[in-house]
Amino acid sequence: MPSLVIMPTYTIGSWSANVDDDFSCRWVVTSQTLHSGSARKTHATERPFGMGAYRARSYLTARSDTLQGWCQAPDFTGAAAARDRLLSVFSDGGQATLVKSDGLSARQLKVELDATAVKIEPWADAQGFDWQLSLYAADPRWLDTAVQTAGPLTVIGAATDGLDWGSGGLDWANGGLDWGSSGNSGVLSLSNPGTATTWPVFTVTGPLTNPTFTNPATGDLIAYTGTVETGQTLVIDTSPFTRSVALNGVDRFGFLASAQWIEIPSGGQVTVQFSGTGAGTVTATWQYAYN
Known part of the structure; x- marks a missing residue:
């Protein structure tokens, strides 16, 4: 396993920086812009016959960041192999997860290479090189690597006490009065101590028909029309980046x-x-988010 050189560490897949890796190469970050917050997209139209401007809500912009440093290898062969490992981090043109850890917390950011190539400048002794990654994050939020969970919550339960009209009277054998099936609504409480908005993922297991989610404070409603049978799982991801x-x-x-x-x-x-309607369960999962 890589051994720590300095905090924080930066990890993308099997590659890490500020560590000595498994090939006796030391990777050190000398500068980065990842610790800065994201900028804001402002939406304003100048008022033609009055002071100031009309504005709308602002949102975080996508991130463009750089991560640069140096790599020292035990020999020139090791330096060449280290170069190849760095270039293979973004070999398929997709996104990768960058994890930043300071020993107290770990946060992750989905990144990809921007239009700038990976920069590698070999040293004169060929036993190392300076490097630079230019990164782009469409989702500008840092997400806590820990996943928060609320539930599982059983939405509908069967009552075992109440009036049992089916047998024509009172059923004391079940401990009292049997009303039959009762419909008990479930409430989930989701918190986010972070500095950016986050969105939950709802996982419903059957049997359940027409599951709905409501925010009573705003009236926002997510309503699914259909049945989740026993053994089936319905997953609703509310994030605009992975919806x-x-x-x-x-x-x-x-x-x-x-x-x-x-x-x-x-x-x-x-x-x-x-x-x-039914006897299914729901679980909500989410991650704290930071800008």
Whole structure:
């Protein structure tokens, strides 16, 4: 395993910086822009016949960051191999997860290479090189690597006490009065102490028909029309960066009768009321988010 040289460490896949790696190469970061916050997209129109401007809500922009440093290898062969390992980090043109850890917390950012190539400048002795990665993050938020969970919550339960009209009277054998099936709504409390908005993922297991999620404070409603059978799983990802609705892995986005997405504000908390018909369960998962 890589051994720590200095904090924080930066890891993308099997490559890490500020460590001595498994090939006796030392990777050190000398400068970076990742610790800075994201900029804001402002939306304003000048007022033609008055002071100032009309404005709309601002949002975080995508991130463009650089990570640069040097790599020292035990010999020139090791330096050539280290170069290849760095170039292979983004070999397929897709996104990768960058994890930054300072020993107290670990946060992750989805990144890819921007239009600038990976820069590598070999040293005169050929036993090392300076390097630079120019990174782009469409989702500018740092997400805590720890996943928060609320639930599983059983939405509908069967009552074992109450009036049992089916047998024509009182059923004391079950401990009292049996009303039959009762419908108990479930409430999930989701908090986010971070500095950026985050979005939950709802996982529903059957049997359940027409599951719905409501934010009572705003009236936002996510309503799925259909049945989640016993043994099936419905996953609703509300993030605008990964938004999807899938039943056992099959796309069911078109089954949403209402798609008023529920978000967890920065430094805040949201209460979500979940309802449906049946005896299924729901679990909410999310990550604290930071800019």
